[in-house]
Amino acid sequence: MSNLNKLDFTALEVSGRNYLKWVQDVKLHLTAKNLRPAIEEATDKPVGEAEKATAMIFIRRHIHDALQTEYLAEEDPRALWVALADRFDHQKDIFLPEARHDWQHLRFQDFKSVNEYNSEVCRIRSLLKFCNETLTEEDLLEKTYSTFSASNIVLQQQYRAQKFTKFSDLISVLLLAEKQNQLLMKNHQARPTGATDYDDGTRAMTGGSRNAFVELPACVIMVGIWVKDMTDGRKLDVMSLVSEDQHED
Template sequence: MANLIKLQYVALRLDGENYSEWALDTVLHLQSMNLGETLNEGNNTSQQDKSKTTIFLRHHIHEGLRAEYVDIMDPLELWRNLKERFDHHKSITLPMAQYEWTHLRLQDFKSVSEYNSNMFRIVSRMRLCGEKITEENMLEKTFSTFHPSNMLLQQQYRERNFKKYSELISCLLVAEQSNELLLRNHQTRPTGTAPFPEVNATTSSSYRGRRRGPGRNKFRSRGGHNRKSFHLQRTRDEAKQDKGRMIQSKPQNHDSKCYRCGSKGHWSRTCRTPRHLVDLYQASIKNADQKIETNCVENPDPVDLANFDLSEFLQD
């Protein structure tokens, strides 16, 4: 059956691994209830107080241990048996705690709070086993395990002459939070860039109250122009520019003749040749289609023009 009374602290485990912590919690709780004398040798406490202490001890141990010591009614006897059985765990816990203390380094932890938690866990276990750890030991352990990249920072903290370990940890925690905030601000946007300016649209009440005709302000922009008409005008201008570019880019056939005047370099629709020249050209085309008879005359006695004198060509 489950315990009906809620445990006030962690019960003693069956293997007794947490005996040191359990013994300390037990003594403190019994003293708070004025039952601490029941665990002292040769006490003269009443039977009622002894029964209360026995019930309290049995309630805060493992069910297996409770079954093993079910016949013990005296709280002092039960306390001695548990101590003889599990007190040797101090000899096991202390070397392990000393090993962890030796290899404890601030540079091995991602955050100061994580390092601080492990520091107190190790120190408390060593103190429970009778090992004395002072504030100077904790300060020196922290200073000597800074990362080499923070050597200058470590020297600055040493010069402040902290007397308590908690003061040093407080400064380290504040510096860690400041560095984290600085890193977040740096990662917000690339270095050298500025945020976009905020644009707030404002409308004058007097402007809203005026009416300049139905539908006139419907498409007006901030510059006072009609957006629709501006868009149409822009579309027409772009169409004209595209048409002009197409005409310019279209290759001109300079080898072809104008069928109107016969000249090259232009088309008939752009021909500016005078009308009488056009008529002559057209007539020449028609005459070219008719066959022309050609008679060849051969002189059997060629005349030597080189031996003629100029006077022979002149008449009296």
């Protein structure tokens, strides 16, 4: 649509596919503008003509051009609201089987990231709620636990043992674990195992020889280390030990 950049949210499509979300958007915006009574049943406090006109302009601007033409003769926002509801409210009956199917086949192990899984859960949960079906926190937690990958059975048991009561708390822990794993992999891939930025310094300390510390783990950095000779209690400088080893060679 040509005026898409001027809209507050996506306009109602001709097919009504986005009707449920559109209804919520319209209600929220009209409430913020103090125009919500214009689309509700008559109350003791009548709605002024100016408010009705403003609400009508807002609604018409957020429906497809074809719908604008079809309901061109409609001048009352309440009447237009009811007409659109009669036409598209059956979308609940259409979306409900789809939402149930998506929920039944949802598996945590099928998603590449925790965020993708969480987004899909929120989408399905919202759709079911629109269709007057509610997923409890226990439902969401059990769905997540029971669809871990088979290779993560122990990990799943550990999360279950934490006895989370809120799905959002479990997701927060999973997101933190995912981020830590990503940082671990980045550190691992930064350079091959055994490689270190301290090679030049080590060679300088050992007189150019790299064999002096060959038995030490790559992550160990020896700076000013003193070792104790357990035979006679003497303290020896580690550099002296290295020097002696080289003379023996």
